[in-house]
Amino acid sequence: MREASRDRLKAFLTLLPSMVLIGIFVYGFIGNTIWTSMTDWGGSGSLSLTPEKNFVGLDNYVELFTGFLYSGFRQDLVNAVYYSVMLLVGAVGLGMFIAILLDQKPKGEDVLRTIFLYPMSLSFIVSGTIWRWLLAPQGGVNVLPKYVGMEPLTFEWLSSQAAILEFNWQNLFQVALYVISFIMILVGLYLLKGDSKKAIRRWLGPGIIIGAGAWLFGGMLPEALFMEETHGFNMATLGIIMATVWQYSGYTMALYLAGFNGISQDLRDAAMLDGASEVNYYRYVAIPMLKPITISAVIILSHISLKMFDLIFAMTGPDNAETGHPALNMFLTTFRANDFAKGAAIAIVLFLIAAMFIVPYLVAQYRQRRRG
Amino acid sequence: MKSKVTFGSVFLYGTLGLLSLFFLMPAYMAVVTALKLPLNIDLPTAWEFPTVINWSSFSDAIKLLKPNFINSLILTVCATAGSTILGSLNGYVFSKWKFKGSEVVFTLFLFGMFIPYQVILIPLFQTLRAMNLYGGLPGLILAHIVYGLPITTLIFRNFYSQIPTALIESGRLDGAGFFSIYTRIVFPLSIPGFVVTSLWQFTQIWNEFLWGICLTRHSENPITVGLAQLAGGQAVSWNLPMAGSIMAAVPVLCIYIFLGRYFIRGLLAGSVKE
Numbered sequence: 001m002r003e004a005s006r007d008r009l010k011a012f013l014t015l016l017p018s019m020v021l022i023g024i025f026v027y028g029f030i031g032n033t034i035w036t037s038m039t040d041w042g043g044s045g046s047l048s049l050t051p052e053k054n055f056v057g058l059d060n061y062v063e064l065f066t067g068f069l070y071s072g073f074r075q076d077l078v079n080a081v082y083y084s085v086m087l088l089v090g091a092v093g094l095g096m097f098i099a100i101l102l103d104q105k106p107k108g109e110d111v112l113r114t115i116f117l118y119p120m121s122l123s124f125i126v127s128g129t130i131w132r133w134l135l136a137p138q139g140g141v142n143v144l145p146k147y148v149g150m151e152p153l154t155f156e157w158l159s160s161q162a163a164i165l166e167f168n169w170q171n172l173f174q175v176a177l178y179v180i181s182f183i184m185i186l187v188g189l190y191l192l193k194g195d196s197k198k199a200i201r202r203w204l205g206p207g208i209i210i211g212a213g214a215w216l217f218g219g220m221l222p223e224a225l226f227m228e229e230t231h232g233f234n235m236a237t238l239g240i241i242m243a244t245v246w247q248y249s250g251y252t253m254a255l256y257l258a259g260f261n262g263i264s265q266d267l268r269d270a271a272m273l274d275g276a277s278e279v280n281y282y283r284y285v286a287i288p289m290l291k292p293i294t295i296s297a298v299i300i301l302s303h304i305s306l307k308m309f310d311l312i313f314a315m316t317g318p319d320n321a322e323t324g325h326p327a328l329n330m331f332l333t334t335f336r337a338n339d340f341a342k343g344a345a346i347a348i349v350l351f352l353i354a355a356m357f358i359v360p361y362l363v364a365q366y367r368q369r370r371r372g
Numbered sequence: 373m374k375s376k377v378t379f380g381s382v383f384l385y386g387t388l389g390l391l392s393l394f395f396l397m398p399a400y401m402a403v404v405t406a407l408k409l410p411l412n413i414d415l416p417t418a419w420e421f422p423t424v425i426n427w428s429s430f431s432d433a434i435k436l437l438k439p440n441f442i443n444s445l446i447l448t449v450c451a452t453a454g455s456t457i458l459g460s461l462n463g464y465v466f467s468k469w470k471f472k473g474s475e476v477v478f479t480l481f482l483f484g485m486f487i488p489y490q491v492i493l494i495p496l497f498q499t500l501r502a503m504n505l506y507g508g509l510p511g512l513i514l515a516h517i518v519y520g521l522p523i524t525t526l527i528f529r530n531f532y533s534q535i536p537t538a539l540i541e542s543g544r545l546d547g548a549g550f551f552s553i554y555t556r557i558v559f560p561l562s563i564p565g566f567v568v569t570s571l572w573q574f575t576q577i578w579n580e581f582l583w584g585i586c587l588t589r590h591s592e593n594p595i596t597v598g599l600a601q602l603a604g605g606q607a608v609s610w611n612l613p614m615a616g617s618i619m620a621a622v623p624v625l626c627i628y629i630f631l632g633r634y635f636i637r638g639l640l641a642g643s644v645k646e
Contacts, residue, residue: 004544007469011465011469012471014462015465022480022484022521025484025496025515025518026492027480028495029491029492029499101384101387106385112388115392115396116392116395118399119398121575121624122621122624123578123579123580123581123620125600125617126596126599126617126621127398129603129614130398130399130401131398133401133405133613134397138416139414140401144419246395251639258640303486309582310582313581314600330490334493335586343494344494347491350488350491351487351488351490362479362486363479365482366476370475
């Protein structure tokens with residue numbers, strides 16, 4: 001028995017260095033960044049090795065969200081939200097579609113799979129460099145229609161000033177409530193077929209109430225800014241979204257393909273015997289069964305889109321206003337402008353958004369492991 | 373499968389064909405542009421095959437990016453080895469020597485995989501500077517080893533949980549201890565685990581950019597930073613960045629094409645449970 005407890009000690013000591021490293025480099029560093037974001041980083045003395053820091057509370061965050069100078073950051077944040085949503089829809093949708101096609105076992109499946117997945121192995125800098133050339137205004141993708149006898153496109157992929165779905169940052173709270181209500185109504189409608197009572201009570205009803213409340217009384221909400229400032233979906237980010245979907249839909253394809261292969265042939269045959277068509281098999285059997293895979297894909301893709309730095313850097317350079325992203329803004333604020341405190345605050349905003357997705361996911365996985 | 377020409381099969385192969393073209397389009401463009409003479413590169417004819425094949429872009433790109441390529445090679449090999457070995461030991465403890473709270477510790481490890489790295493960038497920069505490691509490869513290697521631990525630990529933990537506990541128990545009955553069970557039983561069984569993990573880490577570290585640009589000085593820049601600088605200047609003709617891109621892509625593409633099976637297992641390990 002003494003032997004066993006000594007082995008246990010050895011096991012713990014083996015793990016200890018890694019625990020210390022993760023403790024310092026992950027948790028200690030996050031704490032340090034939170035602290036930095038609440039200081040002024042010595043103001044003008046910021047370039048010295050040990051600047052004199054003063055605690056300023058949440059001033060940096062207030063400045064970022066309402067300050068006159070930081071409308072660029074707010075547009076970057078809006079970009080990141082649109083970008084994440086479009087990337088999720090695009091990469092999950094296209095990846096699932098390709099996986100279903102390959103699940104029909106066409107000839108040359110291996111070669112096709114290799115073609116769809118190879119972008120995943122490339123560096124964002126490599127793909128960004130190539131896509132920048134592909135999206136040059138008078139060449140690349142824009143001249144492709146000429147080869148099928150159509151007019152060339154004239155869209156300025158990475159520098160277009162056009163924006164759609166604009167809203168006024170002053171009405172941020174109202175817009176946020178609209179979005180929440182919209183999502184709740186969607187979830188409610190989706191669940192309506194199953195447990196309709198619960199769907200109405202938990203989602204549909206509250207969603208409609210929030211939406212109506214925001215519409216009727218939205219004018220009474222405090223304004224997030226003292227002047228009008230519109231932000232929207234910058235069309236220039238479409239090129240970046242396309243490149244990211246190109247690079248990552250192979251990944252979701254691989255996930256779904258592994259999932260489809262894991263579904264037993266018996267189940268598929270049974271579904272077919274019950275008269276399910278090919279489409280219905282995927283709609284009602286296969287894809288609902290792969291819900292854990294969809295959740296993983298959403299988590300990983302949203303994580304990727306939130307820290308997206310390399311691809312935008314390579315496609316447009318770090319300071320292209322139309323395609324800005326908080327991750328790039330953080331880099332510029334910290335290392336170009338030497339404003340470490342604001343840089344830290346931007347990083348924490350990114351971190352909090354990421355944590356909203358990841359913490360529930362990790363907790364659920366932990367519970368599952370303890371049960372299983 | 374019957375080889376009848378139906379509407380379904382036409383749709384299937386047609387769509388797959390179009391999608392393949394979309395996925396291969398950037399690769400084609402890179403190769404075609406890299407092979408052109410600078411004066412033949414012209415936006416309206418960008419898609420056309422070069423009339424004169426010009427290989428010198430590749431030798432120019434190699435000349436320019438060779439120091440970065442060597443830096444990346446040193447960085448990737450050292451950091452991959454370090455994080456894989458530590459990950460294997462951690463995975464062994466987490467799967468076969470569970471202690472009270474080990475699942476919580478494991479979950480805390482995994483969290484490190486999902487943070488946006490911007491959030492640790494400033495303290496990392498300061499710490500490396502205080503340790504006199506800022507600017508050089510050793511600091512970058514350290515960062516890659518530490519932040520590689522979550523994924524390598526995860527892959528090995530899932531891999532080792534497939535080794536039957538009875539095998540470990542019989543080893544213990546034979547008088548083997550913690551380390552001799554590892555060296556005599558677990559390690560010999562985990563060669564595929566090592567292949568999967570090290571290939572995954574190799575591609576991740578080779579492709580990394582954010583730390584490369586923030587934490588190294590010019591002479592120590594990895595290949596991704598070198599390529600970004602090569603392509604960033606507006607004056608450069610496009611054949612050079614394209615040749616550089618191909619050069620930066622070749623090592624990871626080789627891994628993917630020749631060892632794709634293991635690469636995909638690494639890819640799935642991060643998201644699909646055992």
